Amino acid sequence: MKYVSEYRDPQKLKGVLQEINRLAATLTLRQDRSIKLMEICGGHTHAIFKYGLEDLLPSAIEMIHGPGCPVCIMPKGRLDDAITLAEHPDVIFTTFGDAMRVPGSNYSLLQAKARGADIRMVYSPLDALKIARDQPDRQVVFFAIGFETTAPSTALTVLQAEAEGMTNFSLFCNHVLVVPALEALLSNPDLQLDGFIGPGHVSMVIGTDPYRVIAERYHKPLVVSGFEPLDLLQSIWMVLQQLAEGRCAVENQYGRFVQPTGNVVGLDAMRRVFQVRSTFEWRGLGDIPQSGLQMRSAYAQFDAEVKFNLPHRQVADHKACACGEILKGVKKPWECKVFGTGCTPEHPIGACMVSSEGACAAYYKYGRLSSRVTQPAGEVKHSFNGSGISV
Amino acid sequence: MNAMNAMENQSNGGRSGSAPRLRDPEITLAHGSGGKAMRNLIEDVFVGHFANPSLTPLEDQARFDLADLMQWGDRLAFTTDSYVIDPLFFPGGSIGSLAINGTVNDLAVSGATPLYLTCSVILEEGLPVETLRQVVQAMKVAANIAGVQIVTGDTKVVPRGAADKLFINTAGIGVMRRGVSPAASQLQPGDVVLVNGTLGDHGATILLARGELDLSTTVQSDCQSLNGLVNAILDICPQVRAMRDATRGGLATVLNEFATSSQVGIRIQEESLPIQTEVEGICELLGLDPLYLANEGKLVVIVPGADADRVLAAMQKHPVGHNSRVIGEVMESPRGTVLLKTTFGTERVVDLLVGDQLPRIC
Numbered sequence: 150m151k152y153v154s155e156y157r158d159p160q161k162l163k164g165v166l167q168e169i170n171r172l173a174a175t176l177t178l179r180q181d182r183s184i185k186l187m188e189i190c191g192g193h194t195h196a197i198f199k200y201g202l203e204d205l206l207p208s209a210i211e212m213i214h215g216p217g218c219p220v221c222i223m224p225k226g227r228l229d230d231a232i233t234l235a236e237h238p239d240v241i242f243t244t245f246g247d248a249m250r251v252p253g254s255n256y257s258l259l260q261a262k263a264r265g266a267d268i269r270m271v272y273s274p275l276d277a278l279k280i281a282r283d284q285p286d287r288q289v290v291f292f293a294i295g296f297e298t299t300a301p302s303t304a305l306t307v308l309q310a311e312a313e314g315m316t317n318f319s320l321f322c323n324h325v326l327v328v329p330a331l332e333a334l335l336s337n338p339d340l341q342l343d344g345f346i347g348p349g350h351v352s353m354v355i356g357t358d359p360y361r362v363i364a365e366r367y368h369k370p371l372v373v374s375g376f377e378p379l380d381l382l383q384s385i386w387m388v389l390q391q392l393a394e395g396r397c398a399v400e401n402q403y404g405r406f407v408q409p410t411g412n413v414v415g416l417d418a419m420r421r422v423f424q425v426r427s428t429f430e431w432r433g434l435g436d437i438p439q440s441g442l443q444m445r446s447a448y449a450q451f452d453a454e455v456k457f458n459l460p461h462r463q464v465a466d467h468k469a470c471a472c473g474e475i476l477k478g479v480k481k482p483w484e485c486k487v488f489g490t491g492c493t494p495e496h497p498i499g500a501c502m503v504s505s506e507g508a509c510a511a512y513y514k515y516g517r518l519s520s521r522v523t524q525p526a527g528e529v530k531h532s533f534n535g536s537g538i539s540v
Numbered sequence: 541m542n543a544m545n546a547m548e549n550q551s552n553g554g555r556s557g558s559a560p561r562l563r564d565p566e567i568t569l570a571h572g573s574g575g576k577a578m579r580n581l582i583e584d585v586f587v588g589h590f591a592n593p594s595l596t597p598l599e600d601q602a603r604f605d606l607a608d609l610m611q612w613g614d615r616l617a618f619t620t621d622s623y624v625i626d627p628l629f630f631p632g633g634s635i636g637s638l639a640i641n642g643t644v645n646d647l648a649v650s651g652a653t654p655l656y657l658t659c660s661v662i663l664e665e666g667l668p669v670e671t672l673r674q675v676v677q678a679m680k681v682a683a684n685i686a687g688v689q690i691v692t693g694d695t696k697v698v699p700r701g702a703a704d705k706l707f708i709n710t711a712g713i714g715v716m717r718r719g720v721s722p723a724a725s726q727l728q729p730g731d732v733v734l735v736n737g738t739l740g741d742h743g744a745t746i747l748l749a750r751g752e753l754d755l756s757t758t759v760q761s762d763c764q765s766l767n768g769l770v771n772a773i774l775d776i777c778p779q780v781r782a783m784r785d786a787t788r789g790g791l792a793t794v795l796n797e798f799a800t801s802s803q804v805g806i807r808i809q810e811e812s813l814p815i816q817t818e819v820e821g822i823c824e825l826l827g828l829d830p831l832y833l834a835n836e837g838k839l840v841v842i843v844p845g846a847d848a849d850r851v852l853a854a855m856q857k858h859p860v861g862h863n864s865r866v867i868g869e870v871m872e873s874p875r876g877t878v879l880l881k882t883t884f885g886t887e888r889v890v891d892l893l894v895g896d897q898l899p900r901i902c
Contacts, residue, residue, distance in 0.1 A: 159884050195827075201886025272753055378884065515888040 156377030162205075165382045170207050172389040177209040185211045185341055186388055187334075187478055189327065190348035191218030191506030192376055198515035200378045210385070213478030214501075214508035216330055216434060217348055219295045219323075220247050221500040221507040222476075224430045225464035227323055228253035233459055234290050234321055235266040240457075241284065243277035244292035246270045251503045254464045274306035274320075281310070281318040290453045293320045298350040300324040300442060301415030304422040307444070307451050321453040322444055325429060327351050328359050329440035335367040339479050344388040346381065347373035349403045354419075356411030357401050364397040375403040422448055430463065432500040433472035470499035475508055482509040489513060567667040572697025582695060585672055589680040590659065590690040602656065602691035604713075609655070612715035617652035619643060620711035628675065628705060630749035632741075632760030635708060636678030638836060641765045642787065643712040644686045648767035649783040649839065651722050651774060652714030654686065659693035662707040665700045675706060686765035688712070719778055726781040727802035731870035732848035734841045736769060736855055737762065737814060737863035739791055743833030744819045747826070755825075757818045764837035764860050772858045773841060777851050781842040785835070792831040792890045794840045795868075795878045807879045808868030808890070831880075832893055842870065 176184055188194060194214045197203060203212055216222050232253050235242035249259045262268040271277050274291050281289035293303045303320060310318045327348060334340060347360055352373045363371050370391035374384035384402040391398060401407055422444060429441025444452040471485035482488050492498040494510050501509035562584040570577035623639040647654040683690055742761040766785055773780060784794045799806045815830045823830050837860065843851045848866060855861035878890040
């Protein structure tokens with residue numbers, strides 16, 4: 150497939166791997182622990198597992214799967230709000246598909262739909278706007294989730310709704326921001342991280358400049374990466390090279406799509422419609438200042454949080470769940486007590502098991518026979534056998 | 541069951557020149573009432589297409605002569621399936637062709653020769669009669685190709701909103717060849733996995749045919765009957781271990797059922813998987829995995845390693861098997877698990893999905 154197969158060429162891959170091995174060997178002579186790199190984006194986590202890239206990397210390199218799955222980090226309280234909206238008799242609630250199965254404190258949107266809520270899966274906020282146009286006597290609410298990747302299209306949809314003078318369309322805005330989340334992670338004293346693989350799609354919108362704080366204030370290298378296997382390995386190699394040379398910079402491996410200044414039109418639409426929230430709760434990570442977006446008061450007529458009465462309850466994460474530690478890279482999924490037993494993709498307890506992009510779901514789905522999982526502790530193997538598989 | 545058979549009796553097994561022509565443009569509740577309107581509907585739309593002179597018209601049921609059945613084999617296979625697809629028509633097929641091929645294939649993969657099908661329809665009030673005619677015509681064509689007869693049926697009409705346009709149930713009877721008993725529990729290490737062509741075509745087609753995504757492609761559903769291909773395989777390899785048509789849940793789901801049922805491992809090779817470039821592109825775009833996309837004419841066959849070459853050659857000679865390939869092998873371990881060997885030489889687990897595949901948002 151054009152523009153894809155080039156980035157899956159096994160021969161080129163071998164060359165990059167040799168370089169990675171060489172650099173990893175040099176670097177491990179300098180420090181007594183493994184090199185820990187975090188990929189921030191859920192799409193990267195998914196790709197790493199789908200292509201089995203962890204098994205190709207030398208054991209000295211450990212990938213930590215960061216908080217970049219917007220579905221996973223949605224706190225239960227916000228989901229309860231979403232379900233409340235969906236169950237409102239006047240409302241048609243529209244959402245991206247992967248939010249459907251995420252459990253709130255009582256049940257999920259999928260279950261709410263079965264109980265009679267009018268919930269419709271859409272592929273774009275413009276689809277939601279179309280439903281609103283077609284059904285002027287119903288209130289259509291779009292469940293806006295996602296990082297900066299999806300925020301511009303939501304903002305543009307609001308501007309379109311305003312231009313059309315629509316009165317039956319609104320957003321339940323849950324957009325979150327990447328850089329404040331990284332800063333929150335980096336401020337944690339437990340965290341051991343050597344560098345970052347930066348998100349590709351988010352960076353198409355925000356560019357590479359906003360990451361400079363990571364290199365300049367926290368002294369960590371960051372390489373913005375594409376999603377193909379070769380993209381990821383090349384980005385890992387670029388981070389290692391910075392480490393080997395003692396540099397910390399923001400570099401761009403995904404130059405074919407990502408500009409340093411990002412997508413000016415998209416950013417402009419975001420600024421017009423949204424403002425930064427003073428704080429936003431992240432599932433597994435807690436409140437992070439300035440990490441979410443809300444609608445400006447000028448657009449209050451499109452803000453579901455203004456239009457409807459929502460419970461806004463904070464619901465604590467399950468006690469046994471180690472998602473917070475996993476997202477910070479302090480624990481591996483299989484080190485969580487409930488992983489694969491109490492917490493499975495069928496019945497997720499924590500954020501990381503919820504979406505296929507979450508670290509726990511990815512390990513459960515693709516990685517359960519990985520040598521990295523089966524090596525560390527004998528007892529781990531037992532807790533892994535949620536589906537009756539003997540390893 | 542009685543309605544259509546009753547009509548068959550009166551129409552004397554074929555469409556006579558004087559059969560009443562249904563004039564109503566839409567289905568109304570009257571068409572399900574048991575009265576004249578229903579009789580007209582059945583006689584004009586169903587009996588006209590399906591009536592089968594070789595079958596003596598009988599009472600409220602089709603009747604079979606056991607001696608006739610036994611010329612095909614020594615055991616009966618019996619199956620049923622309901623079809624509720626939206627949209628009713630899609631590139632490469634319709635709910636009608638699906639309702640025939642799906643049930644034919646469920647029989648064929650047991651090693652049975654599919655012979656007789658039922659046809660029950662649930663119609664939503666307001667359905668254009670012309671739509672129903674087109675669906676029934678598609679059923680007739682598919683039944684002819686597969687060599688099966690529709691011998692009895694039923695019609696119900698429900699108020700608008702109580703069903704989505706048109707639902708079909710078909711049940712089918714086939715006779716199993718002597719000495720042939722493929723089963724999911726019979727896989728052994730050293731067996732080989734074959735498939736008769738590209739994966740995920742139907743699933744990708746339906747996704748696009750719903751029109752929610754503004755994409756245009758040339759992908760078509762692979763909706764087709766597999767009984768001819770199964771015959772060709774059984775002729776040279778009656779010791780086939782297992783066969784399945786990989787419908788909902790795709791190849792991944794079928795292989796997981798095999799691996800669990802036989803308590804073996806199955807390893808498939810990514811580079812051997814036949815997937816159309818366009819289907820791969822759609823999957824990349826939406827974050828879906830073609831291994832889980834539905835097919836409606838794809839046979840997954842497990843045969844002993846020693847028979848693999850002969851079976852592959854026979855499959856490739858058959859019209860619905862030109863693109864057949866060996867895609868994997870059966871191993872002792874890890875038991876109950878399907879593994880995919882990627883083009884880079886890494887391996888990952890191919891697990892069962894929890895529910896439908898949901899497009900990822902980023």
